[in-house]
Amino acid sequence: MNNIGGLLIDLDGTLYHGGRMIPGADLLIAALRKAGIPYMFVTNNSSRTPASVAAHLRGMGIEAEPDEVCTSSLAAARYIAEESPEATVAILGEEGLIQACSEAGLTLVAEAPDYVVQGIDRSFTYDSLARASRWVREGAKFVLTNPDLMLPADDGVIPGAGSLGAAIEAASGIPPVVIGKPEAHLIAYAASLLGIKPGEAVVVGDNMRTDISAGVRAGCRTILVLTGLTTRDNLEDYQRLTGVTPDEICEDLAELMGMLGV
CATH class of the missing domain: 3.40.50.1000 (HAD superfamily/HAD-like)
Known part of the structure; x- marks a missing residue:
């Protein structure tokens, strides 16, 4: 996938399950940092602060800083303030x-x-x-x-x-x-934090109903990773349910890294 302005990466189901890191999540983020590819962690979770989200990721061995986290709370507050x-x-x-x-x-x-x-x-x-x-x-x-x-x-x-x-x-x-996924507000705000337009962003997530649907609604390209909710067995059902299709599908995070060339 070419001409990526930045990645908007889902968390639960994409990089971890609860408190357990999905294999390759640490390698993916380290590789993106090394390659200089901008990214933002994007979550519907409204209870945690960016600092606590970043701490949760670091606790599993995934490099993360608070300013790399965009939550639905941040997007909601910005929506009202604007x-x-x-x-x-x-x-x-x-x-x-x-x-x-x-x-x-x-x-x-x-x-x-x-x-x-x-x-x-x-x-x-x-x-x-x-x-x-x-x-x-x-x-x-x-x-x-x-x-x-x-x-x-x-x-x-x-x-x-x-x-x-x-x-x-x-x-x-x-x-x-x-504000949050599957609506477009959170994704659009996360893209703005990277200084890019939604059309320059790629949404990466495991959930057709939230991540991929939100990316499509916001005008982003999308990559579905089969690391969480969506599987090969239920993919067609989710496509019919949502009416959307991801631009790319990866079996795991190793395949995603290969697709991104990192």
Whole structure:
């Protein structure tokens, strides 16, 4: 694949599974650094700060710095700050979202916000739902970091940000602006952090429904790696479901390195 301005690389399922590195992930990132190919780690995870994401990667032996990480929280905060720099924001979320909104210069409030921004929130309560849905009905703009309905956990799966967002939407009657994959906002923002246009970027990921769909919507080229959710057995089903096709498909990260020439 030629004329790559930069790579936008998914994390879970692409470089690791939970706390276990996928074989070749460390070699891939080291080779990209050596070759001088720009890249950004791009994740729907809204709870972690870039520093904690980078630390998680380094703990598995993958070179990473905070400024190489773009989260859905960063993209959500930037979306609001660009649309309304003086906005007040009520946050339903965790450390990553709180830090991102604060650093974007937004004013965090507990009542009558201009925006309700919501991510994964493991302290979410009925009162949270009641307040957030009331604010949205009263005119606050509803921004959802990412639409993931479920997340992997040690004992199976747990509700994700999308499940909480679905409750607020049901109670308010108003759908959110969705920032994370499969929508284009996160990918477009990550490309901007590399100083490139989406058409110059290549999205690398394992998930047809999120990574590849988001890349296509943003106008990027895409590479599907069969290291996680999508496999040869379910690829055709996902293609029919999403209506998209990746530009390239790699069996593993070693094949990806060969395709990139690193």
